[in-house]
Amino acid sequence: MEALSMLLSGFSEAFTPMNLLAALVGAFVGTLVGMLPGLGPTSAIAILLPLTTVLGPTQGIIMLAGIYYGAMYGGSTTAILLNIPGEVSSVPTCLDGYPMAKQGRAGAALGIAAIASFIAGIIGVIGLVFFAPLLADQALKFGPPEYFSLMLLALTVIVSLAGNSLLKGLIMGLFGYLLAMVGMGPSGQVRFHFGIDALSAGFDMISIIIGLFAVTEVLKGMEEKHAAISASNIGSVYPKWPDFKQSFPSIMRGSFIGFLLGLLPGCSTAVSTFLAYDVEKKVSKNKANFGKGAIQGVAAPESANNATSSAGFIPLFALGIPSSAPLAILLAGLMIYGLAPGPVLFEQNGSFVWTVIASMFIGNIMLLILNLPLVGFWAKLTQIPFGIISPIILVLCFVGSYTVRNNVLDVLVTIVFGILGYIFYKYRWPVVPLILCYILGPMLEQSFVQSLSMSGGRFSIFVERPISLAILIGAAILLFVSIVLIRRTKSSVKQAVGSEVDIAG
Secondary structure (H helix, E strand, O other): OHHHHHHHHHHHHHOOHHHHHHHHHHHHHHHHHHHOOOOOHHHHHHHHHHHHOOOOHHHHHHHHHHHHHHHHHHHHHHHHHHOOOOOHHHHHHHHHHHHHHHOOOHHHHHHHHHHHHHHHHHHHHHHHHHHHHHHHHHHOOOOHHHHHHHHHHHHOHHHHHOOOOHHHHHHHHHHHHHHHOOEEOOOOOEEOOOOOHHHHHOOOHHHHHHHHHHHHHHHHHHHOOOOOOOHHHHOOOOOOHHHHHHHHHHHHHHHHHHHHHHOOOOOOHHHHHHHHHHHHHHHOOOHHHOOOOOOHHHHHHHHHHHHHHHHOHHHHHHHOOOOOHHHHHHHHHHHHOOOOOOHHHHHHOHHHHHHHHHHHHHHHHHHHHHHOOOHHHHHHHHHOOHHHHHHHHHHHHHHHHHHHHOOHHHHHHHHHHHHHHHHHHHOOOOOHHHHHHHHHHHHHHHHHHHHHHHHOOOOOHHHHOHHHHHHHHHHHHHHHHHHHHHHHHHHHHHHHHOOOOOOOO
16 A cells, blocks of 8 residues: 555656656657667667756656657567567567558557557556565576576577478577677677677677668568558558457466566566567467467567566666666666665655656556557658668668667678578578577576586586476476477468468568
8 A cells, every 4th residue: 555655646746747748758759769770779768868967867767768668669660560670579570560561450460569568568567566576576586597497498489480490490590699609708708709809799689680670671672562551551550359359368468478577687578579479379279370460479579578678677676677778778877866776766765766657657658649649650651662761771770780889890780681681581591580599699608607607517506496497397398389389280281271381470
């Protein structure tokens, strides 16, 4: 009851004109930067952080938080309409969102994405209100062995995302891990930089993502007639009852997965969206529809995405532990304002904390109100002739890849991976396992090294700890079930259509 009374007090402050304006600007700007390739929440928050210092701490943090969870939604718009994910976490949304758009159901996809984001965001903020101390304390029980086991569990997703060839999926996953090894290793030594100083920091993930998706999409459009999704083909953005009824269980499952993983420092939104998508494929009665326009394939990752974002504020506020790069910059913002995150933050600056939390409820409502009516506006961007929009997309891609680290090498990486992505597309090599292993590889390696350091080199540490052992057993079961279900699904598809179909999209 004390938390509820404090929240009501926070709402009274959050509804002041300046705080409402800060939430509105943050939500709107967040949606915009989420759509732009390369300019994600991390870059946007970092760029705007100096500007927010002219505001008070409450307005400044409200705006920065709005940019963060607004960008989590914004990435779904271009993912659905143009097959270009604004963020890594929007990659799974492309798999079914873009096929839905090509089928004339872009409105339903965008509507479900908005509703799933709203529901998941509200669930995450409710958890922040009532369960922050308890859940954050549970997350602290995860040590390096548990993180290693969790990363292995996440890597079982590759089996479901490998397409028609598991071997190709594994090779692409290995390629992604090798890319992640370039630069600084867990021991602090630079490796595989081949004497090139610019490679000492490794390949930038955003540059790789932009190349494999955005640049590749431009190259594909040059070869074939590009079918823009016009406003007339979008349809109603308000999903029909059957679509919502079909999506609601997926939204709840995705929210649950995203919320739990959002409590774990270092577990990014990309991990939760890939896992949520994979889980949805496994529980679906129509697995062959995934990758061809299954609305559950949009609802699950989008809800996981926003639930993870909201849940990440729990360890940030309660313990001072940022669970993602944007939240790490928010942590810096709190420090700039002289606010020390952790348990004392609630005691010494309770009014500030509860005002920010209340503004997150308001911000999620603003996102829903802003984005549903503006769907037609975003769609009109795709009506521009491809010969005009493709150079604009390329310029945005190159500017976005350059501004992340102000490094020309990142632009070259974008071009190279754009060409590679086009080759992968032509020869049906799945790129999602590459992205997944690039993300998980360093986390897996670091937790493995730390675990062996803790145990004095004994591998038994992974099975001696109950939580780690339980996760490893779950990973083995999940891997077995994935292989069995995929083989059965392929067999059913072959019998039905007489030809092999890519079930992973």
